[in-house]
Amino acid sequence: xxTLIVLSHPDENSLTHAVAGRIAExxxxxxxxxxxxxxxxxxxGFDPRWSEADIAAFxxxxxxxxxxxxxxxxxxxxxxxxxxxxxxWWSMPGQLKGWIDRVFTNGxxxxxxxxxxVSKLLGRLGxxxxxxxxxxxxxxxRRDYAGAMRTQMDVGIFDYCGAPLLGSDRLLPGAALYPQSxxxxxxxxGREIAAAGRSVxx
Ligand SMILES: Cc1cc2nc3c(=O)[nH]c(=O)nc-3n(C[C@H](O)[C@H](O)[C@H](O)COP(=O)(O)O)c2cc1C
Numbered sequence: 001x002x003t004l005i006v007l008s009h010p011d012e013n014s015l016t017h018a019v020a021g022r023i024a025e026x027x028x029x030x031x032x033x034x035x036x037x038x039x040x041x042x043x044x045g046f047d048p049r050w051s052e053a054d055i056a057a058f059x060x061x062x063x064x065x066x067x068x069x070x071x072x073x074x075x076x077x078x079x080x081x082x083x084x085x086x087x088x089w090w091s092m093p094g095q096l097k098g099w100i101d102r103v104f105t106n107g108x109x110x111x112x113x114x115x116x117x118v119s120k121l122l123g124r125l126g127x128x129x130x131x132x133x134x135x136x137x138x139x140x141x142r143r144d145y146a147g148a149m150r151t152q153m154d155v156g157i158f159d160y161c162g163a164p165l166l167g168s169d170r171l172l173p174g175a176a177l178y179p180q181s182x183x184x185x186x187x188x189x190g191r192e193i194a195a196a197g198r199s200v201x202x
Contacts, residue, residue: 001197002035003027004078008085008096010042015179016132019171019186020084023130026190027197034194039074041099046071048098058106071103079200080126080166080193087133087170090145091152100157109161120162126196127158129168130189132182136174146170166196 005024009016017040024036047067056062063069075081085092092100104122106112111119131149133140140146154165169189175181 001031001033001080001201002037002078003080003082003193003197004074005036005038005082005084006041006096006099007038007083008041008046008093008099012040012043014086015171015182016084016086018179019130019132019182020082022183022186023082023084023190023193026187027194030191030194031198034197037074037078041095046095046099048095048102050098050101054102054105060107064105064108065102068102068105071099072105072108075103075125078125079197080128081163082128082130082189082193084130085132087131087135087149090148092131104157104161118160120160122158122161122163125163126166127163128166128189128193129153130171130186131169132171134173137170137172138174140170140172167192 005020007016007020011017020038024038027034027036051065053062053065054068057064057068064072083092083096085096088094091097104110109122111121113119150168154168158165167189169185171182171185173179
């Protein structure tokens with residue numbers, strides 16, 4: 001089994017990096033045969049800007065650009081994709097959103113037929129979302145930011161492509177002993193990913 005953890009954060013001392021690292025460690029500690037790749041697209045310098053080449057690929061007039069093909073190949077090698085990100089303006093950071101915009105292409109993530117019907121192409125890819133924020137859970141509920149994020153990401157992106165959502169966590173400072181609580185939950189998430197992989201492989 002193989003898990004790809006994607007994060008986008010310029011500060012290697014951030015909680016986002018620590019959470020991603022803890023998930024990776026816990027997967028490996030639980031199942032040393034499980035391959036884990038941590039891809040920090042900030043460090044790698046992924047360009048999130050939508051370009052003319054992306055438009056051509058969207059219209060199926062040309063193959064996607066090389067950097068997009070490389071990301072798709074990396075996802076194709078994985079059974080599980082984990083996105084670890086700080087919540088910015090009740091959503092994911094711009095670079096990660098641009099990564100989705102560019103990498104989840106028409107013809108690879110989903111397919112828009114000539115009849116306008118959409119086929120979902122990512123049914124084999126389990127997805128886990130791990131969002132890290134600073135506001136209280138109470139505010140997420142009161143303003144329904146929780147529902148807005150669920151609709152936009154869980155439904156709008158991953159269900160649209162048919163990728164089963166294996167879990168969606170929001171790690172917030174409300175919990176006692178934060179940020180240790182966030183790191184503890186990251187460890188649990190890693191163990192859950194390894195255990196799910198084992199049961200599939202068995
Ligand atoms: C531009 C920006 C926008 C933010 N918007 C939100 C937000 O909408 N909701 C929230 O809970 N936290 C928000 N935050 C707080 C970050 O989510 C939080 O500081 C971050 O996840 C902490 O983790 P880090 O150490 O990995 O940066 C925002 C922070 C920044 C810099």
